[in-house]
Amino acid sequence: MVEGLLEVRGLCRRFGAIEALKDIDFSVDTGEVHALIGPNGAGKTTFIHHVSGALQPDAGSVRFAGQDVTTFGMHRRVAAGMARSYQITNIFLGLDALDNVALAVQGRPDAGSSFRFWRPVRSETALFDEARSYLEQLGLGSKATTLAGNLSHGEQRALELAMALATRPRLLLLDEPMAGTGPEESARMVELIEHLARHVTILLVEHDMDAVFRLADRISVLVNGQLICTGTPEAVRNDAAVRRAYLGDHL
């Protein structure tokens, strides 16, 4: 079997008496949109933290792009090609949109060292030209000089995506990109993610079932820290265990 872009094997994590993640085997193949769903408290965010490197597992391994990254901290996994966006909007409110993305470009290993003490960063046109192209991709071209704190919620979510993209990831971890957006903004976000999916592999954690079933190539279902099912949207929709545990009569 060909190894997937992301391979998680036997991942376990306890918090005191609570087994948050139980022996999880999980993989994301290159090019797919893989959605992770599950009821509140199932351990989705904990799982994402272990993939991104914010938390370390008690047992098990995480392989990314053929490399064992289990012991890597977050910034080394980012350098290896993994980027994440946050459930809560996590941008620099005191900088304008363009500066935010330029900061993300600057953090990439191929953009050169950030131990530069003399040249004003604003004069580094390469950084800002590239940053502008990501803003335009996400429809924020006209907001470049707007302070991030003055953007609408939907625009902030899009800016967050632009920053994740600017790290030039091979795998994009999207933690509830639809959270807190209205119906119109949600629809736009789905379009954006569809657009991104043509360029980058995506692991999507999302509550919005319409979005998940529209975007995902494969879906995995996490319940009480256990992965109970992985398959195509059709297979998951018809899986009896999934219906019982989680979906109820939503479908």
Place this chain on the structure above:
Amino acid sequence: MAFYRPAPWQKPLSVALLIAALALPTLLTAIGQEFYVGFATRVLIFALAATSLNLVLGFGGMVSLGHAAFLGAGAYVAAICQQAGINEALLAFPAAMGVAGLFALLVGAISLRTRGVYFIMITLAFAQMAYYLFVSARAWGGDDGLPLTGKMAFAGIGLGGDTPLYYLALGCLALVMLLFGRLADARFGRTLQAIRENETRMEALGYAVFRYRLAAFALGGALAGLAGALLANLTGLASPNLLQWTQSGTLLVMVIIGGVGYLYGGVVGALILLVLEEFLVGLTPHWHIALGVLLLGVVLFAPKGVAALFGKRHG
């Protein structure tokens, strides 16, 4: 907190201030107040020390309560150099910066693994350790400190009298402010301030956060060491009191009064605190009370510091 961006009036203002500072000794001599040249030198040196703390605290977001250790280390290196027969500032001052910088690198490498109140405590602990080390070091005068036999020389020219040391301190401060202004607006400063704002996000963008913090902490230590070497020349003594935590507290107060995270915060704070001290000491021995009222006033009415009151905020 806002990100630093140079205001358009900043450059002309800096040049004007520099010219005024250059003319000050001549002016004071003309009105027969040469006594104040020494005082002005003291202000310049503490402006430098407070600025070095502002780099760590205001731009790096690291609340260090041990910054005076690097100031004191610099002073001792200058005095020890002189004791060893090296009387040339061009050798002794870089040595003071190097030793203080390496000391800061060591302290930072350990303390920066902690956060918040633990960081405050561990930097304080390191500084107190250094303080007791010097108090008990007989060879360096123990708690009497290590006196200098006279002022050192700069490029062979003696720094005797008040004016030459004043100009040396002014030169150092001007250079440091130039470097500080450049790095704050360059990649490094951008990175450092973004880490101050949101450490986790920066890590998620691929930045090795620890390294940038440590570099800023060590650079701040080295600059404090330079201020210490100048101070030893001014007072003629490297005293363990320079390393004490109350001294770190004074530097913190200067930065807070002046403006945390503002380029000129350290300079403004040092100027205000020392001028006020000089003025109030003449009036009453209870001058600390008035100082307390001032601090209260700053916190209540200008919580971002006095530098923040001038013009619009940066960036």
